Amino acid sequence: MNPFDVPHPTHEANAAGQVCDRCGSRVAGLCQPLDAAALDEISSEANQMVLPAHSAVFREGDPAGRVFTLIDGVAKLTRLLPDGKQQVVGFRFAGDVIGYTTLKSYPFDAELLTDARLCRLDRPQLDGLLRRYPKLERRMLDLCVQELTATQEQLVTVGRRSAEARVAAFLISLVDASRRRGEPRQVLEMPMTRADIADFLGLTLETVSRSLTAFRKRGWIREPVHHRVELLNVPAITAMAEGTNDSF
Amino acid sequence: MNPFDVPHPTHEANAAGQVCDRCGSRVAGLCQPLDAAALDEISSEANQMVLPAHSAVFREGDPAGRVFTLIDGVAKLTRLLPDGKQQVVGFRFAGDVIGYTTLKSYPFDAELLTDARLCRLDRPQLDGLLRRYPKLERRMLDLCVQELTATQEQLVTVGRRSAEARVAAFLISLVDASRRRGEPRQVLEMPMTRADIADFLGLTLETVSRSLTAFRKRGWIREPVHHRVELLNVPAITAMAEGTNDSF
DNA sequence: GCGGGACGTCGAAGGGGTTCAAGGCGATCT
């Protein structure tokens, strides 16, 4: 797969280097295009940190002085309205970058849904790296464009789809995210609660619950245990997401 | 009205520095950080074009071989659902970049709401420029992050705000966009139809019409002529957008 | 074991926005 996944003898002593070997960012994320030397420099400047589920990586309004890469685990990014309502603007998985912004303060909360390991860089350090490694800056731009496209797609979902179509689209996006990370599993991790999903889709948690129950009764999905889904009928779910399904 | 208006719709010019001098991109857009020399090189590679209102710059699915900067005019970016429903993912104004993506084909339609002048670059040319001018690539990244933040904000609007709050938020975003371009006018250009606004906000055109009528009756706005609004009570509109307004 | 809290499910009622329908207004063309 990735030629750099082989442990290099000169870096074996470097604890940080070993971390990079297993980082999700190597497969699909920021560090994908980097060679061993660049990787080594980055890992020497980055700090790894471990945070428990439900902790905040940062809060909306905090000074945006750090950038994170999710090594493993799942995070949700949320914006709060003055009246207390919440909107999840996105979920982030292994390898995704969190908190890169040109603004002075973060425009959203970043909360962990699972225990997670993160790779932390201070903005000045990252800016230096971006200057020294044009490939890195290019990669950052690519990731940003991808994220923008995904957010626009989400806008379509929230703005124009019915409740069940939104939930279906969410499930499909889970499959896509899993595939992008190279984990084509039958059973997907889904650490988010009904409320999280509802806040992502612009629905209430009851509506999400009812939709998932409906899918289950139709034999489209199974939830073997809490926080895990199996999609039994991807075509039907896809059709529902696209509004092509007239039978329901 | 428009000095470049000619009988033929796809007229192309190649005037160098003079064109850039008046381009919106110098004030707030991509070319803002460039010096005269770089600007000269870009303008020699770029083609200016003039397109009439309601024409398409490109269509969703077209091979993404070109990138455009809007010199003046307004464009809407839309995604189409299989069932024919439409979602406007954003409006673009003078100086904004349109059509930069890493995908093979454009993920949305770009349609002009007004007559417009555009600056066109082929992707290979742009990639070359980005490589030669790191400032340009950096600027592109910054613009992308800004756009992402704006789209996330829009997600909050569509996902969690009431109909009138959405329309209010839209009006405020118009003011912001106008200010960003350095045009702090009392009366704003609003070339989009009720249907355009509705497709942007995830509403029907009837609901948009009713909301605007309500604002007018409350003395918050005036529409002196077609496609032009004056905000008479920005605080009230802002409060409505934020859901802080209990009196309605 | 038992209590408590977080999370999920389900039913009934209500409402905000949609849908459907009709008409008005201004611009353009003949």
Next chain:
DNA sequence: AGATCGCCTTGAACCCCTTCGACGTCCCGC
């Protein structure tokens, strides 16, 4: 001027999703 068309407005009925309430389940701490 009259006709046509696109856009906007307004009314009335409907409906999908929300709201509210109740209950079930699982898990964890005591």
